[in-house]
Amino acid sequence: MKPEKTRAIIKRKIKEIAGLSEKVGKDFDKDIIHEFRVAVKVLRAFLRLLRTHHSEPGLKMPKKFKRLYQTAGAIRDAQLELKKLSGVEPPILSYFQMLEQTLERQKKEWEIIYSKDILKKMETRLLSYKYEPVPPEVLASFFDDQMTSINNLSKHKFPSDNQVHSIRKVAKDIMYNSIIAQKKWKAAYEQAEKMPEQKLNNITQVIGDFNDDRNALAHLSSFSSKKTGKDEEGAIRELCEEEAALLVKQKKEIMDMVKKLVEGK
Numbered sequence: 001m002k003p004e005k006t007r008a009i010i011k012r013k014i015k016e017i018a019g020l021s022e023k024v025g026k027d028f029d030k031d032i033i034h035e036f037r038v039a040v041k042v043l044r045a046f047l048r049l050l051r052t053h054h055s056e057p058g059l060k061m062p063k064k065f066k067r068l069y070q071t072a073g074a075i076r077d078a079q080l081e082l083k084k085l086s087g088v089e090p091p092i093l094s095y096f097q098m099l100e101q102t103l104e105r106q107k108k109e110w111e112i113i114y115s116k117d118i119l120k121k122m123e124t125r126l127l128s129y130k131y132e133p134v135p136p137e138v139l140a141s142f143f144d145d146q147m148t149s150i151n152n153l154s155k156h157k158f159p160s161d162n163q164v165h166s167i168r169k170v171a172k173d174i175m176y177n178s179i180i181a182q183k184k185w186k187a188a189y190e191q192a193e194k195m196p197e198q199k200l201n202n203i204t205q206v207i208g209d210f211n212d213d214r215n216a217l218a219h220l221s222s223f224s225s226k227k228t229g230k231d232e233e234g235a236i237r238e239l240c241e242e243e244a245a246l247l248v249k250q251k252k253e254i255m256d257m258v259k260k261l262v263e264g265k
Helices: 003-027 030-051 063-085 093-113 116-127 137-154 161-184 186-191 197-221 230-262
Strands: none
Touching: 003 030, 003 093, 003 116, 003 161, 030 063, 030 137, 030 161, 063 093, 063 116, 063 197, 093 230, 137 161, 137 186, 137 230, 161 186, 161 197, 161 230, 197 230
């Protein structure tokens, strides 16, 4: 990949992110927030690929933009939890109110942080590096390393939640860079061993749901019982127990899927 193509890919992704970030603040639509976060993850995956060939330690997204991205994640988490709890009976009103307050607080945080300058500065920073030509073999090596990471993580008998999350991040890095290469770097894509994209996609979707559920459980279980009455306290405890049991089952199913992937089944 020639340096000018590397810059063109980065510039196009930042333009997409800038357009989506401008839309986010209009009404904080959950689908727009999702698209924004996915676009950021695609660029981040591409930068990870580039860092395997370039020695630039600063080839990363600026801290202020990361804060914006994390705020979008907090908004999305609150939206998902509100939707999940809307059908719970009896309703946990105190926690529901806390989520609504969190959502409004994070929206204000976005409005404080967001500016077009953040995206312009990120573009200037990422396009200022002296990129070298990237040989096609770099993509193949990157895919091999990522699959090795998944293989190593699959061997844990009792994987932590963070290790399960790491599997998703690694799988997403393969998928996103595979899509970029297929469209913009055909020489590398044709040379690299074809990845089981459908299986990787299935795994990332299941782990994504698992992560959403475990985050919701962590937030709910840490909610202070001082803010609830006895009825709500009991409802929270019962719901947490049910969710914890489901997560154990989910994690086992995920690791079974991952083991089949690395075994080529």
